[in-house]
Amino acid sequence: MTATTTSSRPAWVTDELVAQWCSWVRQDVTRHGDSVPEPVMAVAPYDLSPIAPVPVCAPEDVAAAVVRARQAQPDWAGTSIARRGEMALAFHDLLLERQDQVLDLIQWETGKARYHAWQEVGQVAAIARHYARRARHYLAPRHVRGMVPGLTKVKEVRVPKGVVGVISPWNYPLYLGIGDVLPALLAGNAVVSKADSQTALTMLWTRDLMAEAGLPTDLWQIVTGSGSVVGTAVVEAVDFVCFTGSTATGRTVAGRAARRLVGASLELGGKNPLIVREDADIAAAAAGTAVAAFANTGQMCIHIERAYVHEKVYDAFRDELVRVTQALRLGQSYDYSVDIGPLVSPDQLAAVAAHVDDAVGKGASVLAGGRARPDLGPLCYEPTILEGVTPEMAVHGQETFGPVISLYSCATDEDAVSLANQGTYGLSASIWSSDLREAGRMAVRIRAGSVNVNDGAAAAAGSVEAGMGGMGDSGLGRRHGAEGIRKYTESQTIAVQRLMPLGPSPKTSVASFVRRTNRQLALLRRLGLR
Incomplete structure (x- = not known):
């Protein structure tokens, strides 16, 4: 089943609203300079029409934004954690109340299916609620034994970094754009965010909503423009960097941060594996694999790109996965009638098609999908299952970042773990088995920041009390949980010596x-x- 829409821009989005959102873009310098950079105009995936002009910042604007943020930060750091939490909960309530607006914006800018857009709302609401309730616990002073028992009193406290820079990608503009901002703010920091040019309106709408929730005006600054210019300026000016994106760019960000001796948290690429053991529930495994491989049109860092299936159940699993995949509803619509939306851009479509075409040209077989569907939308591409993929094919080891999964047969659990650990990435993994104890033993042997048992990817990512991040080329640091807020602080030791000197x-x-x-x-x- 498919669904289409002939309308791209949501009817309720007026030029006046766009101007209101864009007023949050910090342009202190260029607005009063001799030359103002041309606004950027992203393209809507549904019909390739221009979305809306968004102002572009110069490096000087970034510097001015950091100055404003730095001036606002001390008062915010002096605000109680409880008061900061009240702001986050007010934002939580407004987000749920106005969610249809941001769902429309996310779909307009990314093309994703509405359910996948809604998942961003649900995740951000969970993050806001979690840190509003748990920030005090995570950041509480810790009393430790001093050098001389009874005479030396010591405690460790958490103090804000200062100004945090958040550079987020287009694929999850609300979750990745705001989910990292919330704990940084609740830890007492100011934030400067670089909005991705494809999805700037989603972030600007959210900034408007955060102001309504009570966030001080200068505490969260937003800048726009290219990563090479504006993103670099952010990294060169802030006290801590949170970056989500490609491994290649992450290395550059880490190098710049290291030269300045500031910390960085990096969630980068992945080529995530899934293992189906001999004792797995085949129907459940196939359904879960389809979700993990094709959700968000495969454009998520934790999606499954390769599946290692025990040879005794390979045929049954393959056939069921093909059946489930072919039943998915591909198309584009502002309602819940579509399972898989289009890719985000012509470049992304070309990259996905190139991986599939290269594999087929070198001998791989297409079990499902494998072609673009311009009849459904200019950037629609069918969910694709490949078999017979070999190491000389690009899709074997390179991240595709699209709705493509490759199947491999393996003889033993040992083989499956060894194959899952191939390559340099280590972000997310999945194991399907009816023996939870054995699956748990296998999980700790897989090099990945998260391993999901009997779930494709969402169980770990959605458990916001647990850290999420990568190993190897998949990044440094964690979001969510205790580390997701403590990383935005410095640990400070305060020691008081009583009665006699040391x-x-x-x-x-x-x-x-x-x-x-x-x-x-x-x-x-x-x-x-x-």
């Missing part, structure tokens, strides 16, 4: 002080104390 007193010789201290150290050892 070291020998004026009336004691150094030699006698050393002898006495040595006896104390030996006693502590015998008592089993640190």
Whole structure:
């Protein structure tokens, strides 16, 4: 079944609303300069029509945005965590109340199916609620034993980094654009975000909503423009960088941050594996694989691109996956009648088609899909299953970032784990089995930041109390959970010495002080104390 729409721009989006959202773009310098950069005009995936002109910042605008953010940050850091949490909960409520607006914007800018757009709303709401309730716990001072028991009182406290730079991609403009901003703000920081040029309106709409929820005006600055110019300016000016994107760009970001001795959190690419054990529920595994491979039209860093299936159930799994995949509804619509939407851009469509065509040209077989569907929309591409993929094919080891999965047969669990660990990525993985204990033993042997058992990808990503991130070429650091907010802080030790100073007193010789201290150290050892 397919569905189409002939309308691209949502009817309720007026030029006045676009202007209101774009007023959040920080252009302090270029607005008053001799030359103003031409606005950027993204293209709507549904019909390739221009979306709306969005102002473009210069590096000087970024510097001005950081100055404004830095000036606003101390007052915010002095605001109680409870008050910050109230703002996040107010945003949570407004987001759920106005979700149809942002769902339309996400679809307009990315083309994704409405359910996949809604998943962003649900995830951001969960993040806002979680950190509003748990930030105080995650950031609470920690009392530790001092150097001299009873005389040295020590605690570790968390202090904000200052100004956090968030550079987010187009594929999840609400979740990745806002999900990292919320914990940074709740930790007491100011934020400067670089909106992706394809999806700037989603972020600007959200900034407008955050203002309505009570966020101070200058605390979250938004800049726009190319990554090479504006993104670089952000990295060169802030106190911590949160970046989501390609591994190649992530290396550049990490290098620039390292030269400035500022921290960076990087979620990068993936070539994520899925294992189907001999004892798996085949129907459930096939349905879960289709979701994990084709959700968001395969344009997500944690989606499954390769499946290793035990040879005894390979045929049954393959046939069921083909059946499930061919039943998916491909098309474009502003309602829930579509399962898979178009790709985001002509370049993305070309990249996906190139991987499939290269594989077929070198001997791979197409079990389902494998072709563009311009009759449904200019960027529609059928969910595709490949068989017979070999190492010389680009799709074998390179990230496709589209609705394509390759199937491989394996003889043992050992083979499956070994194959899953091939390559340099390590972001997400999946195991399907009726033996949860054995699946758990396999999971810890897979090099991936998250391993889902009897789920494709969402179980770990949606569990916001647990960290999410990559190993190897898939990145550094974690979002979600304790680390997802603590990374935006510095650990500071405060030690108070009482009654007597450390070291020998004026009336004691150094030699006698050393002898006495040595006896104390030996006693502590015998008592089993640190």
